Amino acid sequence: FGAQLYADDEEVLLRQLKERRRERNDPSGGESRLLVDSSGSTEAHLDEMGCEALVGMQALEVLGSGYTKLVFKASLSGGQSVALKLVNEQGIDMKKCLEEFRDPEGCRELISYKLEKEMILLRKLQHPNVIKLKGHCAGVQGGRGVEAGRLAIILERGDPLQMIQLLQSPWEDRFRVCLDLVRLLHFLSRSPLGSIGLLDFQPQQFVTVSGELKLTDLDDGSAEETPCQTDADCTLQFPQRNFSVACSAQGSCERLNEKRNIYNAYRYFFTYLLPHQAPPRLTHLVDHIMNSTGELKADVNQTLEAFEHILHLYESGLHLDDIPASILRDYTVMRGMGTSGAVEYRCWPSYSQQGCLLSVHGAKEAAHICNSHSQCNSFTLTGQKTWTGRLLASFKSNFSHLVPDETSEVYVKKSPSS
Numbered sequence: 346f347g348a349q350l351y352a353d354d355e356e357v358l359l360r361q362l363k364e365r366r367r368e369r370n371d372p373s374g375g376e377s378r379l380l381v382d383s384s385g386s387t388e389a390h391l392d393e394m395g396c397e398a399l400v401g402m403q404a405l406e407v408l409g410s411g412y413t414k415l416v417f418k419a420s421l422s423g424g425q426s427v428a429l430k431l432v433n434e435q436g437i438d439m440k441k442c443l444e445e446f447r448d449p450e451g452c453r454e455l456i457s458y459k460l461e462k463e464m465i466l467l468r469k470l471q472h473p474n475v476i477k478l479k480g481h482c483a484g485v486q487g488g489r490g491v492e493a494g495r496l497a498i499i500l501e502r503g504d505p506l507q508m509i510q511l512l513q514s515p516w517e518d519r520f521r522v523c524l525d526l527v528r529l530l531h532f533l534s535r536s537p538l539g540s541i542g543l544l545d546f547q548p549q550q551f552v553t554v555s556g557e558l559k560l561t562d563l564d565d566g567s568a569e570e571t572p573c574q575t576d577a578d579c580t581l582q583f584p585q586r587n588f589s590v591a592c593s594a595q596g597s598c599e600r601l602n603e604k605r606n607i608y609n610a611y612r613y614f615f616t617y618l619l620p621h622q623a624p625p626r627l628t629h630l631v632d633h634i635m636n637s638t639g640e641l642k643a644d645v646n647q648t649l650e651a652f653e654h655i656l657h658l659y660e661s662g663l664h665l666d667d668i669p670a671s672i673l674r675d676y677t678v679m680r681g682m683g684t685s686g687a688v689e690y691r692c693w694p695s696y697s698q699q700g701c702l703l704s705v706h707g708a709k710e711a712a713h714i715c716n717s718h719s720q721c722n723s724f725t726l727t728g729q730k731t732w733t734g735r736l737l738a739s740f741k742s743n744f745s746h747l748v749p750d751e752t753s754e755v756y757v758k759k760s761p762s763s
């Protein structure tokens with residue numbers, strides 16, 4: 346069934362289009378939220394939004410576009426911000442189809458099929474790291490930049506993944522993207538449609554929603570393992586490396602989709618995001634992940650375990666056990682206080698451009714960091730937390746006075762004589 350859903354065979358598409366045309370001429374088949382799924386049954390998706398949700402919406406800006414689809418940010422009349430995905434009339438797919446068939450309506454319909462396929466897949470593959478389908482409308486009313494009469498799918502809105510921005514962000518946020526990706530690959534390896542390989546593994550296929558990574562382009566997947574006769578038929582080829590996979594007794598390359606996904610995760614994401622500025626006490630674990638995924642020595646279960654282990658240590662602070670509690674004796678603590686008139690210094694990669702704002706497990710780790718910065722004479726544990734629940738600590742050279750602040754604590758280095 347999965348492989349059938351992923352089939353892009355032109356003949357299959359045209360047959361489906363003809364069937365759809367027949368259904369449309371059938372007066373009973375007009376409901377916009379009824380969809381014929383590939384098993385032939387008609388499913389109602391009454392919890393999803395329909396065309397009525399788009400009445401009065403404002404299409405605000407283009408979020409992104411690709412060969413097939415165009416994505417708008419839209420503000421619904423209730424104020425909710427969503428992403429609308431439509432056929433990209435200017436896209437390569439449309440151009441190629443027009444060149445070949447010179448039939449604008451047929452081509453639009455052919456490409457709409459990919460949107461429908463994506464919709465079916467989004468329903469079948471629900472996971473925190475897959476973009477959420479909110480609904481669809483088979484005849485968009487029109488609005489700024491959106492033509493009338495087109496199929497639009499309504500998705501939760503994300504921010505396109507900006508690799509350059511991510512490279513400059515704290516390790517914790519970069520680790521989160523990699524962890525989310527591994528959680529997604531783990532799910533895809535045992536999805537309801539079988540083990541799915543993502544054939545186009547570019548960062549453009551992903552967005553983030555409040556820092557969480559989500560796959561948004563689902564039509565470039567394969568749920569079929571490559572058929573084979575001998576092991577020689579099962580090679581995974583990448584520009585820098587090739588791998589051999591065994592041909593199973595059933596005549597398919599064993600877990601090729603899973604392996605391809607892991608290596609792509611390594612080459613497009615981990616290499617850039619994981620090792621750089623990893624917490625010193627976790628680098629050996631990060632190096633181990635880099636090695637085992639770069640050499641395809643670990644499967645997706647082992648890779649996920651390794652990531653979750655790092656997360657556990659990082660959240661619990663267990664990796665900091667060797668920092669003695671006595672390190673805090675060198676500091677005077679003032680609870681319920683913040684500072685003003687601070688003399689800031691910059692560190693990298695800081696959560697703030699102006700000063701040195703880093704995440705810590707607690708006062709002990711903050712003191713350890715402050716001791717390693719020559720400019721640091723005090724730090725404030727703010728009440729703000731990062732996604733892992735770690736605290737944001739602001740490191741400073743000096744400050745002019747203390748101000749009451751229920752949510753924070755100030756630690757000042759004792760002078761050598763005191």
Ligand SMILES: Nc1ncnc2c1ncn2[C@@H]1O[C@H](COP(=O)(O)OP(=O)(O)OP(=O)(O)O)[C@@H](O)[C@H]1O
Nearest residue numbers: 408409410411412413414416428503505549561562
């Ligand atoms: N829910 C969303 N929120 C924000 N941006 C999105 C969303 N979905 C997609 N995008 C942006 O729109 C772009 C195009 O979407 P999508 O990848 O589905 O189109 P495509 O035509 O299949 O692209 P490609 O040719 O790369 O396969 C994405 O690269 C992404 O940046």
